[in-house]
Amino acid sequence: MSTQMIKRLIIATALTGTLASAAAAEELRFTVWTGSEAHLAMLNGIAESFTETHPDVTVQFDTIPFGDYVQKLTLQLAGGNPPDLGWLLESSAPAFVNAGVLENVSDTLTAADDYNYADFSEPAMGLWTKGDAVYGIPFSTSPFLIYFNKTLYDEAGLETPAERAADGTWTWEQLKSDAAALRNADAGVWGYETVDGQGYGARVMHSLMPIVRAYGGEAWTDGACTLDSPEAAEAVQLFHDMVYADQSTVPPGEQGDFFSGNAALTMTQISRVTKLADVGFDWGIAPLPSGPAGEASTVGQAAVVAFAQGKNKEVAAEFLAHMTSAENVAKMAEFFPPARISVLESDAFLSSNPAVTPEQMEIVAAGIEGGSVLPSHERYPQIEAASRPDFDALWAADADVPAVLARLCDDIDPLLK
Missing domain, CATH: 3.40.190.10 (Periplasmic binding protein-like II)
Incomplete structure (x- = not known):
């Protein structure tokens, strides 16, 4: 769908009162396109660690097949059933940012303890920022x-x-x-x-x-x-x-x-x-x-985003910060090459996946360093x-x-x- 269509659908549902008002619900719904047991186990582990500071919050990861992801996500947003957070590809970033459906999480990231936003590669953040606003944090900057x-x-x-x-x-x-x-x-x-x-x-x-x-x-x-x-x-x-x-x-x-x-x-x-x-x-x-x-080298990029129509925007932004902290980015690096410079350049990254040799992970690191992100457009x-x-x-x-x-x-x- 076009940016204008996304805007019109969301405005229409807001006028008919179908968008739920913000509420302090205990469950965050997070859309992803992976069905891998290893990926989901890792994600659920990060969600469990969030309960140390948010004991009343749970995170439900909903898998939408890759080929249907953008269409079904857009329909959820337009139909008054928005997820709180989700993954988003680089190709969709300009349309979703300009449609106003992503939450600006810059204040939450600034307030998070030891977050160190400056640790993210500036080129990697290009699609996800607009002025001082931050609409997503790349969790995967992965070369083919x-x-x-x-x-x-x-x-x-x-x-x-x-x-x-x-x-x-x-x-x-x-x-x-x-x-x-x-x-x-x-x-x-x-x-x-x-x-x-x-x-x-x-x-x-x-x-x-x-x-x-x-x-x-x-x-x-x-x-x-x-x-x-x-x-x-x-x-x-x-x-x-x-x-x-x-x-x-x-x-x-x-x-x-x-x-x-x-x-x-x-x-x-x-x-x-x-x-x-x-x-x-x-x-x-x-x-x-x-x-x-x-x-x-060609790089595929995906970010964690919080949705502006979500029922639990404040907690969702806090989970986004938690998920993309240096500690959790290091955990995800086993499968998803990071945009955090400190993690990407660490020796731990090269040995982060036991199935992949350090020499093979060096291929990944080199592909990120010299790669160009896939085409995108509003x-x-x-x-x-x-x-x-x-x-x-x-x-x-x-x-x-x-x-x-x-x-x-x-x-x-x-x-x-």
């Missing part, structure tokens, strides 16, 4: 990585992505070649799987932007779409060829789960390492491949809706990639200005 099935690489006698990254030969062209070589249709093994298997829908930008940036392209700059540039078109063509010419990549409508051993490579973030706990193969982590424009929901038919047209074997991208830019340019 390549996970690979080392067992399949060893059986094929191929140099692994980690080895190639070390010797400077890890490129998107090499990943394309590896995916084709490792595809085994008889065994039901794909060469490559998109981010969470959602690379043609909810995560299309997550899947394409790392390649586009490695080829020197960008989604939009200075109020104009640039996905139709020669650089971007070349990058998208490479991915399209992986899907249709090589038939090495899980195509739209097919299933191929890296974490079940059904794909040799995938692009994802460090939080997904929980899904590798009991796999029956050796695995490894590598940075994103380089391209003609060199290395181009009208991102409208941009996403306008571009969807064009992206759908892209996923056909005979698609004219440059022509589709040119049409896409024609469709979203008015929204970018």
Whole structure:
């Protein structure tokens, strides 16, 4: 939904009296998009520690599937059933900030003991502040990585992505070649799987932007779409060829789960390492491949926010401060790379996840340091809706990639200005 639609819906429900008045309820409702038992156990542990100073408060974490998250959250806000807190992606930040649906928590953070707001990276806070107001605190500033099935690489006698990254030969062209070589249709093994298997829908930008940036392209700059540039078109063509010419990549409508051993490579973030706990193969982590424009790390960011229509705004802001304290950010760093400089630069961060070696966590830290956050815009929901038919047209074997991208830019340019 657009920023204006969000505003209108919330104003309408306020006028009809459906928004509950502020009350000192004992339960905070917190929306997330994870269903991971490890993630939820960690979050519940942080919530339990909050009761030491707030014994009458409990926190309920409600999981909304990622693909439905923004739509369902917006409907909750508009329908008079707002959560108190939630996670929010970088792409949604400008729309939600400008719609006035996020609570300014700056005073609460300033008043919190030993909070040290200055410890947060200033660039990481860019999407979540407006003047002196603070509308969210990033809990995850996580670069995209390549996970690979080392067992399949060893059986094929191929140099692994980690080895190639070390010797400077890890490129998107090499990943394309590896995916084709490792595809085994008889065994039901794909060469490559998109981010969470959602690379043609909810995560299309997550899947394409790392390649586009490695080829020197960008989604939009200075109020104009640039996905139709020669650089971007070349990058998208490479991915399209992986899907249709090589038939090495899980195509739209097919299933191929890296974490079940059904794909040799995938692009994802460090939080997904929980899904590798009991796999029956050796695995490894590598940075994103380089391209003609060199290395181009892409970072996905998400923040903890409190909602202005929540029933327990004061307590919600206090929980936000508690959750993003240095101590709790260090706990979350196991899965969610932090924006707190002191935690990110600590030796403890490199050993925070027992399933990941310090050397692999150094890849994460380097990706944050040199990375760029995924594209965002005040009208991102409208941009996403306008571009969807064009992206759908892209996923056909005979698609004219440059022509589709040119049409896409024609469709979203008015929204970018």
